[in-house]
Amino acid sequence: MGATDGDIMDKNAMDKDAADKNASADKRETGTLGKLMVLLDIVTHADGPMRFTDILSVAGQPRGTLHRQLGHLTEEGLLEVLADGRYAPGLRLLDLASRSWARNEFRLIAEPHLNALQQLTGETVHLGVLRGASVIYLDKVEGSQPVRMYSQIGNASPVYCTGVGKAALSALPDDQLDAIISSVSFLRFTENTLTPETLRSEITDIRRSGNAFDREEHEVGIRCVAAPVCSEDLSFVGGVSVTGPAYRLTLERLEEWALPVRRAAESIMSGMRIGLGPRR
Amino acid sequence: MGATDGDIMDKNAMDKDAADKNASADKRETGTLGKLMVLLDIVTHADGPMRFTDILSVAGQPRGTLHRQLGHLTEEGLLEVLADGRYAPGLRLLDLASRSWARNEFRLIAEPHLNALQQLTGETVHLGVLRGASVIYLDKVEGSQPVRMYSQIGNASPVYCTGVGKAALSALPDDQLDAIISSVSFLRFTENTLTPETLRSEITDIRRSGNAFDREEHEVGIRCVAAPVCSEDLSFVGGVSVTGPAYRLTLERLEEWALPVRRAAESIMSGMRIGLGPRR
DNA sequence: AAATTGAGTTCTGAATAATGGAACTATCGG
């Protein structure tokens, strides 16, 4: 079930009588851009390059229209046409993202603390941020191995089965928490994957202890300990985590690193207050 | 295809009036999307987050229009509004890029060969591809250090002063080569940075020997040896390189690695023939 | 070889969304 776009209907704004404030609601009012982004999503989320017709069958646009749209996307470098005519994501995206990543202020603030935490634990350290009902990994610091970069960065994962995700949730006020929990469909990845109920009770624990754990809830053999990181105004809600294989991250080891992880989170938060707080 | 302009200007606008606007062929025929992408470029290329007014002053759009455009970009997650109202690149870009990177077929084919080359040399290995008059790095494999990911991947660099760039150029037919050379303005990064003339003569050498070198032409203290990688139909034109500090990469060492680099390039190309050649 | 299908491209009046100018609201500094 693709959680694709929701609604696109909003014809005729018969604005006779006055306006209600458009409070929340998730009406995409992004006009042309919105339609193009849907296409971009279709192509980037596909398993591989797509032919014109493949796209046509899922895009719900007339052929001529789709053709022009793909043309525009291609001309801008957001898509690429392979030799055989199929469409793949374009390199322009890499360029944009690398800039956006390099200058991200949260990431820059967190960077030294992530490195320190990696040194201390020897395991892989992540910084993630909540976006909607997903966690996007903003940075990742690994130990030795000739690394697979990008391996995780930029990836979106479900909130309810990652340490960073649960940590982030614990920082939210209840109403937002409820909104997210009710909007997510809980897939069962492993034996230990949480349900809405167990998630709620875990959140309570996290708020008390300051640490979130992932005990093979997302992937068998992978554990992690995390702590929430957020800015005061909640413009940033995320977390730091230390992740590793279960044979190294025994349950005792997780407890042992709970404090250092919390400390790192605190350092990052105080860095944010300094770096972002005062007027600029 | 045709004139694939699309490249975005080089960095560091040094003195040099260089009043000539880049090829006036600003025939962006991408309608609304084109305008939005210009904005996105403005924000991602800036040194930091920009206020509405900052953008207004360079975007050349009326306030109301700009306001709506930024609103759309923000709503789609391509831009983000910070707590103080300034605009920064959005996280959606990371998500899109990580997908586009992970599935890139050229990168996937090259990956094992890059790793092997890194193992052999112990230095940093790059895979880059030509796009317009720039080189975009598609992958990077480093040795040990707790890595700075994204550090280079996705970055666009000038063709004329990187090993990969020169290698890529050498694979092009003369007319395309001429087009690129004449479209680029040659900034002088170091003592050794090439000029259009020296570049041309180097290209001749590269075509003969099969290797391109960067002898501190982009950055003092950094050298590299590269070899061209391209698909038969030139839908992919790029290169592989081994890069490192001058004190380790002596000139003799560069020569020593010239052959392994060429070999890696050949392996990648034969992988492409298998992987991309037959119909799919 | 002619006919048929499938895939992709181009064209057009009609409909929709973007434009740009101005008026409006905050917020700040004195």
Next chain:
DNA sequence: CCGATAGTTCCATTATTCAGAACTCAATTT
């Protein structure tokens, strides 16, 4: 309180996008 600077909303005008059909081109089938 006033005058600036910064950001937001409104709305008639205009330019872009839309949708559908007609067209090209190549690969299959008869």
